[in-house]
Amino acid sequence: MVVVDYDAGNLMSVQRACRELGVDAEISNDPAHIRAAERIIFPGVGAAGSAMRSLRTTGVGAALVDAFHAGAPILGICLGMQISLDHSEENDTRTLGIVAGEVRRFRLDDPALKVPHMGWNAVRxxxxxxxxxxxxxxxxxxxxxxxxxxxxxxxxxxxESVYEGAFCSALGTGNYVATQFHPEKSGRAGLRLLERFLAWDGRA
Amino acid sequence: MLSKRVIACLDVRDGQLAKSVRFVDTKNIGDPVEKAREYYLDGLDELVFYDITASSDKRKIILEVVEAVAEQVFIPLSVGGGIASVADATELRLAGAEKINVNSAAVRRPALIAECADAIGNQNVVLSMDIRRVAASEALPSGYEVVIEGGRRPMGIDALAWALQGERLGAGELVVNAIDADGTRAGYELRLTRMLSEAVRIPVIASGGAGRPSHLYDVLTEGKADAALVASMVHYGDYTVSGLKRYLHDRGVKIRMSWQ
Structure with a gap:
């Protein structure tokens, strides 16, 4: 089990949550380790632009795409999810393209709704x-x-979750699954989701 | 839609849980790691540690507390108290804190907010404001003044102006701590909380004064706060986190009620 390290933070909390579930996760930014990993968590908070720069210069981005094609179960979290699409409006960034689509900023009509969308929300x-x-x-x-x-x-x-309108809060294709929320910070419901990922064979 | 959050604040001094009454006369009331775990299992939405350790040579202790808590508590964890640099913030983040609260040091040097936001992201920088009520004047038009050093030093800065400046500099959240109400258990400062919540576009956490469940209800509705911070109410066993959440839920406040 490898947790991908690309200067995007949030790694330790993912590693701690895995440990709570009895799995020792290696934190790595070595493309060879990522290609060889049996299972991968791709976390991240921060901005798409700097994250993609880091993923390109280190070769970690290419390794992730290879691991996806090789069939390893991969879980993207938050920025790790956003980077799996084709393009992000944030810093006008071309991203990995594992899942077709794009990432856009929330544009809300209700001035009382705050951006970032921060806190606990239901997932359907x-x-x-x-x-x-x-x-x-x-x-x-x-x-x-x-x-x-x-x-x-x-x-x-x-x-999907609702913030003014419905938005996609989890996506996936084949052996890739990703959440916009942070399962590692979502109490026992989050740990249960991680536990299911750790047991998943990569078949949807 | 988002749920309103119930946040417990643990004041930690020399690694022990302390509770202040109007910021003085702190008493030790137990082991912070044990309390944190207990509240987490009882449905707490977020946890704040405030390090009130006086001597700087004991500052390492808070890192150990944060690390121990992060090992077993899987909700957002926020830490404040004496953070004066990006290095302080980074050290706490590595120990397991999600969010960093800046307070006095940011009042003295506002650029600290922007520096931390650049280093760890806006959403992880919380501007914690200690505020006292004053007579409105030209210098303090809102009638509220920023104080620092645990409430001892008034700064002649208007609380509303400071909140807006903090937001501009990149704070991702505000903690509004009314020191007149702190530890009194007489209720949050509703007028202040509502004024600031209507003025900024970042979440506002109300702090200081909670004594009864209805106080949380009032500040989350009339006070327009996004989250209510509690301390003595739960530390002394008068109320439980789940009991408070049930109370709010029953009165129609949107609250996360599933944590098993």
Missing amino acids: VVRSHPVLDGIAQGDEFYFVHAYRPLPARREHVLA
Whole structure:
């Protein structure tokens, strides 16, 4: 199990959550380790522009795409999710393109709604998936983000949350699954989701 | 839509839990790691540690506390008290803190907010403001003044102006701590909280004065706060986190009620 390190923070909390679930995760920015990993978590907070620069210069981005094509189960979290689409409006950044679509900033009509969308919100699974099917009615997850993903294909949207309108809060294709929220900071509901990912064979 | 958050604040001095009454006369009331775990399992939405350790040679202790808590508490963790540089903030982040609270040092040197926001992201920088009520004047038009050093030193800075400046500099959240109300258990400063919440576009956490469940209800509705911070109410066992959340939920406040 490898947690991808690309100067985007939030690694230790993911590693701690895995440890709580009895899995020792290696934190690595070595493309060879990432290509060889049995299972990968791709976390991240921060800005798309600087994150992509780091992913390009280190070769970690290419290694991730290779690992995806090789079939390793991959979990993207927050910025790690956003970077898996084709393009992000944040810093006008071309991203990895594992999932077709783009990432745009929240534009809300209600002036009382604040951006970033920060705090606990409900997640509704719209397409059954082994990693998400443990989410129970009423479970909420912790979000911190100003941008949101817009997958080009409806079948890639696995779950939605509501902030003024509905937005995609989990997506996936094949052996890749990703959440906009932080399961590692979402109490026991988050740990349950991580546990399901750690047991997942990569088949949707 | 987002739930309103119930946040517990643990004042830590020399690694022990302390509770201040109007910022003086702190008493030790237990082990912060144990309390943190207890509140987490009881549905707490977020945890704040405030380090009130006086001597700088004991500052390492808070890092150990944060590390121990981060190992077993999987909700956002925020730490404040004596943070004066990006290095202080980074050290706490590595120990496991999600968010960093800046207070006195940011009042003395506002650029600290921007520096921290650049280094760890706006959303992780919380501007914690200690505020006292004053007569409105030309210098203090809002009728509220920023104080620092645990409430001892008035700064002649208007609280509303400082909140807006903090937001501009990159703070991702505000803690509004009314020192007149702190530890009194007589209720939050609703007027102040509402004024600041209406003025900024970042979340506002109300702090100081909670004594009864209705106080949380009032500040999350009338006071327009996004989160309510509690301390003595839960530390002494008068109320539980889950009990407070149930109370708010039953009265129609949107609250996360699933944590098993």
